[in-house]
Amino acid sequence: MTLERSDIEAAAQRVGPHLRRTPVLRLPAGEAGGLGLDYPVALKLEALQVTGSFKPRGAFNRILAAATLPADREAGVIAASGGNHGVAVAHAARALGLRAEIFVPEATPEAKRALIEGHGARLVVGGRDYQAAFEACQARAAETGALLVHAYDQEEVVAGAGTLARELEAEAPDLTHVLVAVGGGGLLGGMLAWYAESGVEVIAVEPSNCPTLTCAMLAGKPMPAPVGGIAADSLGARRLGGIAFALAARHLSRGVVVADSAIAEAQRRLWHACRVVAEPGGATALAALISGAWTPPEGAQVGVVICGANADPGSAVAAWPAA
């Protein structure tokens, strides 16, 4: 498997009519008008995407690439998800007139469960973590014949996520580095596939409590990783996807790990400086800058993907107001 720009171009054609072109917010260096960093950043506000995360890019692409068989229309689609992917699949299925069944682990927050059901999908809660929910989902798919839409490790899903990079390149062609959060690696894989030959360096950021990329890189293959902390419901895959791993092995510039406290601080900073709400996974890439875990080289033009906001907006912003 090699994912090419042409796969992402094809995905963009499929998903374009169903999605928003999310805006880019450019911030200067410093406190006055900026995030308090001593260099400018460009935020890709993908949390303003349909369903509140980047996930429908992959979900629509997988379903539209596959759902040409009449049989699919009866069995519908099925997915396992910590939450955001499930919301996206439920939304895409409803938009395309298909049934959807979504398996979530016990840790999935009540709000995300309600969003999935609100989109008309059948919700099945079971299993301690994403991996357990995925196994239950696989068994059910074998029974029903529903189209399985993987949360991150399917070529069409990764290509769909890559449409974010394609959009960002068009909107911010000056970027030299792009930071992106990693859980299962669908978004990371899509970004790497698009930017592979471009000279733009992709920096992967993961929570220290969900270190799928670190575990994979240390072992030389995807390996089970701990799953925990504040971003577990969006970045808590048990292991990195094989597609993302293959792309990371060839194209990843740098992997960075951040503490939960840095993620929470990035959430607060986004609200107080920009009036942008992000869930923990959505603020994880920015946390690498806020915490100093990664510092851009001289002259870099830094982009950061804010990839999700499916959180209670009050709890996403601890202290309000702050100076």
Place this chain on the structure above:
Amino acid sequence: MTLERSDIEAAAQRVGPHLRRTPVLRLPAGEAGGLGLDYPVALKLEALQVTGSFKPRGAFNRILAAATLPADREAGVIAASGGNHGVAVAHAARALGLRAEIFVPEATPEAKRALIEGHGARLVVGGRDYQAAFEACQARAAETGALLVHAYDQEEVVAGAGTLARELEAEAPDLTHVLVAVGGGGLLGGMLAWYAESGVEVIAVEPSNCPTLTCAMLAGKPMPAPVGGIAADSLGARRLGGIAFALAARHLSRGVVVADSAIAEAQRRLWHACRVVAEPGGATALAALISGAWTPPEGAQVGVVICGANADPGSAVAAWPAA
């Protein structure tokens, strides 16, 4: 007094280095990806501006146009405000190395008071409403010689607000109608001055509980209006400004009044469909569409200014999640 495009161009040169170019989010018709309206809209996300509202556009322009005299540096700047203008003046003063004193009415929420003090300004609370705070502010300005930065009725303040329209025209040249909230009328005046000869129709939207524009239009001049309801702290001027009135008399396409319940529904819709937080005044223009108080003619391309988000993000979104 006539405010020309050239005044707004000059303002844009002054304020540009201090402000963000706020993004435009385009939404299709319908529920899937849209706001549930049966036509597309373009949201100008001005709530993502520095200080969380459009107010620093006018504040920076007023101060930068005036503060060339050495005396200004000692006495600093002074303003009366329901909140957002005060935050903006405090921010601008700090950015420019000036002292600031801000007078707010008793109704100003604790959060906005804290933001003003957080920006290093001296806060004075007094008076039942904005008008009372303004009178106290005027008296104090006469004592200290500080530069008074009016919340809406000064030419430089209106020209500064007009830079929003200049930006929007460049970003969304296809718009035929632009909806904007009105309180004292600074933003309305700036929008009208920019779009005056362009063929773009500006629609003013005000809460039924703060009907400054309606009262002015009925009387043929700015008249005292009731001040109340959920948007009073941002749109609760006691009367429309004279500059805005003169511009409205010549250029306003249409004025529309919305109920507080429509404003609250617009806030909810912005969060649930777009993950955008707005304060009541910031969602007021959109409320005209959500409530059907104004319906675009066939073929219109509609823009809406989301002009502020200085609200507790939890309380800005009543029920979470919703389908």
